[in-house]
Amino acid sequence: MSELLFPKLKPVLESDLQKAQSHLDILTKPPGSLGKLEKLAQRYVAIRNGDSTLNKKSIFVFASDHGVTEEGVSAYPKEVTPQMVYNFLSGGAAINVLARHVQAEVIIVDMGVDHDFGNTEGIISKKIENGTQNMAKVPAMTRNQAIQSLQTGFDLALEWSSKGTDVFAAGEMGIGNSTSAAAIMATFDGGPIELAAGSGTGVDEAGLKKKIEVIRKALQTNKPNPKDPLDVLSKVGGFEIGGMAGLILGAAERKRAIIVDGLISGAAATIALKIDPAVADYVFTSHQSSEPGHAMFFQLYNQSPLFDFEMRLGEGTGAALGISILESAVKIYNEMATFESAGISDKKPS
Amino acid sequence: MSELLFPKLKPVLESDLQKAQSHLDILTKPPGSLGKLEKLAQRYVAIRNGDSTLNKKSIFVFASDHGVTEEGVSAYPKEVTPQMVYNFLSGGAAINVLARHVQAEVIIVDMGVDHDFGNTEGIISKKIENGTQNMAKVPAMTRNQAIQSLQTGFDLALEWSSKGTDVFAAGEMGIGNSTSAAAIMATFDGGPIELAAGSGTGVDEAGLKKKIEVIRKALQTNKPNPKDPLDVLSKVGGFEIGGMAGLILGAAERKRAIIVDGLISGAAATIALKIDPAVADYVFTSHQSSEPGHAMFFQLYNQSPLFDFEMRLGEGTGAALGISILESAVKIYNEMATFESAGISDKKPS
Numbered sequence: 001m002s003e004l005l006f007p008k009l010k011p012v013l014e015s016d017l018q019k020a021q022s023h024l025d026i027l028t029k030p031p032g033s034l035g036k037l038e039k040l041a042q043r044y045v046a047i048r049n050g051d052s053t054l055n056k057k058s059i060f061v062f063a064s065d066h067g068v069t070e071e072g073v074s075a076y077p078k079e080v081t082p083q084m085v086y087n088f089l090s091g092g093a094a095i096n097v098l099a100r101h102v103q104a105e106v107i108i109v110d111m112g113v114d115h116d117f118g119n120t121e122g123i124i125s126k127k128i129e130n131g132t133q134n135m136a137k138v139p140a141m142t143r144n145q146a147i148q149s150l151q152t153g154f155d156l157a158l159e160w161s162s163k164g165t166d167v168f169a170a171g172e173m174g175i176g177n178s179t180s181a182a183a184i185m186a187t188f189d190g191g192p193i194e195l196a197a198g199s200g201t202g203v204d205e206a207g208l209k210k211k212i213e214v215i216r217k218a219l220q221t222n223k224p225n226p227k228d229p230l231d232v233l234s235k236v237g238g239f240e241i242g243g244m245a246g247l248i249l250g251a252a253e254r255k256r257a258i259i260v261d262g263l264i265s266g267a268a269a270t271i272a273l274k275i276d277p278a279v280a281d282y283v284f285t286s287h288q289s290s291e292p293g294h295a296m297f298f299q300l301y302n303q304s305p306l307f308d309f310e311m312r313l314g315e316g317t318g319a320a321l322g323i324s325i326l327e328s329a330v331k332i333y334n335e336m337a338t339f340e341s342a343g344i345s346d347k348k349p350s
Numbered sequence: 351m352s353e354l355l356f357p358k359l360k361p362v363l364e365s366d367l368q369k370a371q372s373h374l375d376i377l378t379k380p381p382g383s384l385g386k387l388e389k390l391a392q393r394y395v396a397i398r399n400g401d402s403t404l405n406k407k408s409i410f411v412f413a414s415d416h417g418v419t420e421e422g423v424s425a426y427p428k429e430v431t432p433q434m435v436y437n438f439l440s441g442g443a444a445i446n447v448l449a450r451h452v453q454a455e456v457i458i459v460d461m462g463v464d465h466d467f468g469n470t471e472g473i474i475s476k477k478i479e480n481g482t483q484n485m486a487k488v489p490a491m492t493r494n495q496a497i498q499s500l501q502t503g504f505d506l507a508l509e510w511s512s513k514g515t516d517v518f519a520a521g522e523m524g525i526g527n528s529t530s531a532a533a534i535m536a537t538f539d540g541g542p543i544e545l546a547a548g549s550g551t552g553v554d555e556a557g558l559k560k561k562i563e564v565i566r567k568a569l570q571t572n573k574p575n576p577k578d579p580l581d582v583l584s585k586v587g588g589f590e591i592g593g594m595a596g597l598i599l600g601a602a603e604r605k606r607a608i609i610v611d612g613l614i615s616g617a618a619a620t621i622a623l624k625i626d627p628a629v630a631d632y633v634f635t636s637h638q639s640s641e642p643g644h645a646m647f648f649q650l651y652n653q654s655p656l657f658d659f660e661m662r663l664g665e666g667t668g669a670a671l672g673i674s675i676l677e678s679a680v681k682i683y684n685e686m687a688t689f690e691s692a693g694i695s696d697k698k699p700s
Contacts, residue, residue, distance in 0.1 A: 028437055029444050030425065030551040034667070035640065035660030075380065076695065083694040087378055092687025094379050100685075101678045201380040290385065307657040309675075310385030317384070324674055325659075328451045335450075337442025344433040345426065 006154060009252050009278035016046035020333070027336040028344055036306065040284065040329035047255050047282060054330045057104035057323050058160050059169040059316045060247055061088060061095060062153070062240035064112035065131030066176030067140065068218070073211045075202040078131075078175045082115035084315075085173065089122045094313055095171060098320035102327070104169070106316075109156065111149060112239035113174075126152045128239045135183065135218040139235045146234035146242055150275075153246025154253075161254035167323055168251040169259040170244040170268060171316015175201075178291060178314075181267035183215045183236035185293040187224045188270055188300060196293040198263070198312070229274035237271070244268030249275065252282035257326065261319040262289030262312065266297030273301060286322025287311055356504060359602050359628035366396035370683070377686040378694055386656065390634065390679035397605055397632060404680040407454035407673050408510050409519040409666045410597055411438060411445060412503070412590035414462035415481030416526030417490065421564045423529045425552040428481075431525045432465035438523070439472045444663055445521060448670035452677070454519070456666075459506065461499060462589035463524075476502045478589045485533065485568040489585045496584035496592055500625075503596025504603070511604035517673055518601040519609040519636075520594040520618060521666015525551075528641060528664075531617035533565045533586035535643040537574045538620055538650060546643040548613070548662070579624035587621070594618030599625065602632035607676065611669040612639030612662065616647030623651060636672025637661055 020042040025031050032038060045052045063085050069078045087093045088108050091100075099106045110123050114130040117123050128148055132140035141149075157168060178200035186196035197212045215236075222235035233242050245268040251258035252272075260269045260283055272279045280301060288294060288305035290312040298304060306325060311318055339346040370392040375381050382388060395402045413435050419428045437443045438458050441450075449456045459474045460467060464481040467473050478498055482490035491499075507518060524530075528550035536546035547562050565586075572585035583592050595618040601608035602622075610619045610633055622629045630651060638644060638655035640662040648654060656675060661668055689696040 027444075028434070028442060029663050033551070033661065033663040034444060035662070037659055037661065080695055083692070084378070087687055087692045087694060090687070090692070092378060092685075092692050094377075094384065094682060094686060097681050097685045098678055101674075101681050201383070306659070309387055309656075311383065311387065312385070313379050313383040321675065321678060324451075324678075325671065328448055328671060328674075331447050331451050332444060335442075335447045336444060337437055337440070342433070342437045342440070342442050344437060345430055 006249055007253060009276045011278045012043065012046050012281040016049055017042055019050060020045040024333060026338045028339055028342050034332060037329040037332055040326050041333040044257055044326065044330050045333060047257060052330055052334050054166045054327055056164045057102065057167045058107055058165040059095065059099050059104050059171055059320060060107045060109060060156065061171045061173055061316055062109045062111050062243035063173040064238050064240035065114040066174055066180055066238055067132045067134035068136055068179050068214060069176040070134055071136050071214045073179045073214050074175050074200060076175050078114065081173060081175045082113050085113060093315060094317050095315035095320060098317055102320050102324040104320060104323055109243060111152065111243045132238055135222060135236050136214050137221065139222050140237055141234050143230060143234045146230050146237065149239045149242025150246035153243040154250035157247045157250025158254060161256050165256065167257050167259065167326065168247060169316050169319035169323055170247050170265045171261050171319055172240045172244060172264050172314055174238055174240050177238050177240065177264050179211055179215060180236055180238045180241060181264040182293045183218050184232055184267040184270065185296045186215060187219065187232050187236065188226050189296045190226065196296060198291040198293065229271045233271055241268045245271040248272040248279060248283065252279045257284055258282055259284045259286055259319040259322045259326065261286060261316045262314055263291035263294040264314055265319065266294050270297055270300055284322060284326055287318030289318065356599055357603060359626050361628045362396050362631040366399055367392055369400060370395040374683060376688045378689055378692050384682060387679040387682055390676050391683040394607055394676065394680050395683060397607060402680055402684050404516045404677055406514045407452065407517045408457055408515040409445065409449050409454050409521055409670060410457045410459060410506065411521045411523060411666055412459045412461050412593035413523040414588050414590035415464040416524055416530055416588055417482045417484035418486055418529050418564060419526040420484055421486050423561045423564050424525050424550060426525050428464065428525045431523060432463050434523050435463060443665060444667050445665035445670060448667055452670050452674040454670060454673055459593060461593045482588055485572060485586045486564050487571065489572050490587055491584050493580060493584045496580050496587065499589045499592025500596035503593040504600035507597045507600025508604060511606050515606065517607050517609065517676065518597060519666050519669035519673055520597050520615045521611050521669055522590045522594060522614050522664055524588055524590050527588050527590065527614050529561055529565060530586055530588045530591060531614040532643045533568050534582055534617040534620065535646045536565060537569065537576050537582050537586065539646045540576065546646060548641040548643065579621045583621055591618045595621040598622040598629060598633065602629045607634055608632055609634045609636050609669040609672045609676065611636060611666050612664055613641035613644040614664055615669065616644050620647055620650055634672060634676055637668030639668065
């Protein structure tokens with residue numbers, strides 16, 4: 001992929017992980033008794049070479065439309081994409097509520113919504129085109145557009161980390177994008193499409209069957225090459241998925257934690273991981289979505305989800321809850337007393 | 351149990367549950383797509399007959415000592431109980447950090463710590479005795495003391511709900527109390543003690559073996575009757591466990607949500623459930639602890655944990671994280687736009 005100019009990522013240092021664990025072990029609790037919270041804090045601090053600052057949290061919601069919706073793969077009409085963008089702007093969507101709850105900002109990026117937002121305040125316009133092409137018939141986008149979508153997300157991560165973002169989260173909106181994400185996961189997984197596709201926003205059994213057939217057609221028509229993540233993104237991806245993958249790469253490049261959400265976000269993270277495996281050190285999982293294709297992400301990435309609330313909404317809602325858990329872990333690291341400072345016996349009775 | 355004067359609890363009404371779900375279904379998301387968050391919000395609102403207020407959150411940490419520590423069942427000396435109470439007061443313990451994170455208050459109740467706190471500010475003194483007796487040799491407490499511990503927690507719940515607490519959480523501190531809680535769970539479960547006992551604060555394999563033998567001796571000596579929860583509490587329980595069970599009953603009586611924590615809190619909830627099964631409608635689970643006896647609570651209660659972070663610290667730390675998740679769910683209920691108010695299509699394409 002000589003056309004991609006992203007710098008090679010540096011893995012997290014074992015010495016930084018050990019240093020962080022040493023601090024966790026002198027806090028007033030039995031060693032390891034905070035389980036995964038300790039692991040989260042350890043990695044967060046090691047990523048930043050010992051800096052445990054966690055103030056600014058930014059949830060990016062990339063929005064885009066999908067040509068494949070003309071095949072009737074979704075329970076909602078594609079007009080819902082711009083309608084939901086307006087809902088994000090007025091603060092009434094689930095992601096707004098959860099972002100306020102975890103005190104994170106929501107950044108809305110138009111990557112390719114099939115709607116003219118004009119100069120609507122609050123939208124970052126990075127529109128590549130008014131939606132992708134119908135992947136059941138032709139490639140969803142050109143290779144150059146795929147690069148452009150990645151570069152857009154990457155540059156946003158760089159810009160926001162300069163503005164002080166400590167934790168990034170990758171969310172999305174795009175009617176039809178669970179079809180695209182399932183196609184991506186099925187490509188990398190190589191197994192039956194049935195294991196990747198789910199009911200998305202709520203198609204019925206017949207709808208799911210149609211969705212699987214559409215994905216099969218898309219893979220047969222385009223033959224995405226699983227060894228070439230850019231090829232996969234361009235043939236069966238979406239502009240918002242490219243944006244998320246770029247954001248993940250950019251956050252990792254700036255040594256920032258990046259929290260992924262459900263199926264669509266996981267598909268983007270998979271593309272990022274295929275581009276540079278070292279991205280794994282910077283990615284934090286949040287929930288396990290009800291969408292079956294999401295399980296493939298955890299398998300490919302060899303990680304487990306943090307929680308499973310049977311959510312399947314997208315927008316970054318699972319990642320928002322993940323922010324709060326990561327932050328609680330980092331506060332444990334920063335705010336707990338040590339055995340010595342609190343004058344507490346840390347030895348067994350003799 | 352004629353000596354218990356708690357009023358009989360009213361179960362949550364099916365009509366209140368349906369009303370709450372109807373509201374959740376018109377919010378701008380595919381129906382049910384927020385999974386367990388919707389279930390949490392639904393029950394929270396139904397408990398309060400449609401009132402969705404959630405402002406004040408109070409985590410009660412009941413502290414007490416255990417005579418059984420003289421058998422050497424814990425990795426830490428019993429002096430750690432008062433030392434940790436002082437740590438709670440100065441805000442340096444894990445529960446303080448997590449309570450601040452979720453914006454909850456921490457209430458510290460001395461139920462029977464073997465230490466004279468004098469008039470230390472910030473401790474609610476309800477000391478029954480300086481620790482329980484050694485249950486390996488005699489009953490841990492008298493039946494009257496068991497009633498007193500329950501009444502104490504019950505009255506605190508009533509007092510705090512009058513002060514405006516919307517959500518209660520039950521946590522604890524007491525070196526030796528994972529031995530007591532495992533004995534309680536083994537009694538109700540009726541199965542092998544090995545399935546109830548874990549390493550607690552971190553005893554090694556030999557320590558765990560000894561702990562199991564001590565529990566076996568306690569059960570053989572005292573023969574707690576699983577059909578009589580007061581008998582179980584008095585023979586192998588602890589004053590803090592009685593306090594928590596009383597708090598749970600009192601919160602339910604005042605139609606308040608009560609979040610339970612790990613093994614010890616689960617043992618208290620089991621006692622409360624055995625006293626009045628309708629308490630189940632008011633109890634919210636939080637995490638699955640690494641302690642094996644905790645799994646018995648979920649089996650007996652027929653509920654699942656909300657998350658599993660491999661935590662085993664106690665203090666109410668898992669419940670604190672549960673508060674934030676419950677609150678996020680209630681905010682979804684309160685703050686999301688409806689399809690109608692946001693002008694969003696909620697129909698399938700024709």
